[in-house]
Amino acid sequence: MTYKDLKKDLLIVGILVSFLTPFVRSSINLALPAIANEFNSSAVFLTGITTVYLLINAILYIPFGRIGDIYGRKRIFQYGLFIFTISSFISAFSISEEMFMVTRIFQAIGNAMIFANLNAMISSAFPASERGRAFGLTAMGVFVGLVVGPILGGAITGIIGWRTLFYLDTVIGIAATFAITRFKHDWIDAEGEKLDILGSFLLGVSIISIIYGFSNFTSKYSLFLVIGGIISLSIFYLVEKRVDFPLINLDLFNSRNFTFGNITAFINYGAFVSVGFIISLYLQYLKGYDPLTAGLIVSIQSIAMIIISPFAGRLSDRINPENVSTAGMVLTTIGVAIMTLINFENALYVGGLSLIIFGAGIGLFYSSNTKVVLSSVDKQYFGIASATLSNVRSMGQIFAMGIVMLIISTLLGNAQISPLNYPELIISLRTSLIAIAILSAIGIFTSVFKD
The missing domain is CATH 4.10.860 (DNA Excision Repair, Uvrb; Chain A)
Structure with a gap:
């Protein structure tokens, strides 16, 4: 296998797995009301499904990144994909909310093994002048998953049932697992060291x-x-x-690009996951849309991400990627700020505009910020840098979902969502959006404070 073929095959695998996990997450978001109805779950349980998944990822990203450096990034990546696929299959047979939560935990473990090592593998294979394009294409895979996820999630949940989603996840996981088994190369930059x-x-x-x-x-x-x-x-x-042999080389934080790049990723990804959750609840409960219609509306922001992300990747190879990521953070903030103005009368056009702007901001930020962080360290630290970035992304999402959970639980308590508490629900969702908009505005300043 030539070096050119190696990069091509790795990029194909990267795009495929980058599609898989966001597809699972976004499709489940649309299925949450149906899952809650079947298991008689509360609103707090709905937020818990997302939060626990992100929490497990945050705990395990850095250890699995370090394990990948020691024993082989591709090996840990492959094991993670196998665990993710098996747990997806078992999820389809859940008979209670407790069983469903357990299978989600195993999905999270597999996801942590995958994404603790993916960006490190790409950084190892591609020179700095080509990383932006590579990250842009894998970002496109993420966003395609986010587009297809809500559409299929809504359609399948409404027509066949939510369990079918996990059968589909299993098929995609098997295809990705087969693809990575054909990839023979591995990177072990810390062989002989200890965890x-x-x-x-x-x-x-x-x-x-x-x-x-x-x-x-x-x-x-x-x-x-x-x-x-x-x-x-x-x-x-x-x-x-x-x-x-520390888990994290603390000297990495002497680089402002590494430190503030991670801080801004924390904020950006917090906005990303929490806004998707809020909009899904708004559309299905308050507007009364069926899962398919809600999925089509939510996909607007992901379409903007798909269009922008390859362009952002190439742009970050040609100009300063710090400027590209800052522009993305500005658009993200503007998009969330406009969402706070949504009401029953203007929901269609104001909501659509805000989702487009928000999606464009995420698309600009994703690949350019990844390049900023990964290019700020030497190659022997690619694994831990990749895992740290994945960790802070999950931590940001957990933090933002924690804000949303706190607001919802304060205003609604542990009650199941029903028309009786819709007034409290709409207040809690708007308050959550205001909080996320303020957090995003802070991210503009942290993005500027890089080298």
């Missing part, structure tokens, strides 16, 4: 404590959990400064 198990444990404990405490802020134990998480994170820092 920092203590650091992995401390990081996991701190993430769980902080996020769970924040997400359940009305609980009397929430403050203690947050404080405990901060203490655990401080101990993690001290451990990382002293071990021979």
Whole structure:
């Protein structure tokens, strides 16, 4: 296999798996009301499905990125794809909300193994002058999954039933697994080094404590959990400064591109996942749209992402990628700000405009920010840099979903969503959008503060 063929095959696999997991996530978003009705689940359980998935990813991204550096990025990537596919199949046979949640946890584990190593593999295979294009094409795979997911998710849920979604996920996963088994090359840049198990444990404990405490802020134990998480994170820092093979090389944060690139990704992805969740609830509950119609409307933003992302990737190879990512953050903020103005009378045109602007901003930001972060480190740190970026993306999504969960639970409590509490629901959704708009505006400034 020539080097050119190696890059081509890797790019094909990258696009395929980049399509798979967002397809699963976005299709399930449209199926959430149907799943809740079947299992008699509350609104808090709906947010919990998304939050737990993201939490597991946040805990495991960095350890799996480090494991990939030590034992082979392609190997861990392949194992993750296998776990993701099997758990998708089992999800179709869920008989309770508890069983469904367990299968989602295993999907999250597989996803963490995949995306902790994908960008590192691409950075290892492509020179800096070509990475923007490669990241742009894999981003396009993500956004195609986000377009197809709501449409098929809505159609299949409304016509056949939500379980069929997981049969389809299984078929796609099998195809991706077969594709990666044909890929023989691997990268092992830290062979012989050891995984920092203590650091992995401390990081996991701190993430769980902080996020769970924040997400359940009305609980009397929430403050203690947050404080405990901060203490655990401080101990993690001290451990990382002293071990021979740290989980995270803290010197990477001396680069402003690496540090502020990750901070801005935290904010951008928080806006990304929370807005999708909010709009899905708004369309199906408050506007009364069926899942298919809601899916078609939600897909507007993803179509904008598909159009913009390859262009953004090529653009970031030609001009300063920091400027491209900042422009994306500006558009993201404007899009969310316009969403706060949506009401029953203007929902069609104001909502459509805001989704287009928001999608264009995400499309500009995705590949350019990835190039900024990955190009700021030496190749021996590609694995941990890729995993760190994936981690902060999940943490940002968890943080934003925590805000949404806090607002919804405060105004609705643990009650199932019904016409009786629609007034409280619409207030909670608009308040959530205002909070996300403010967070996105902060992201503009953090994007500017790079090298």
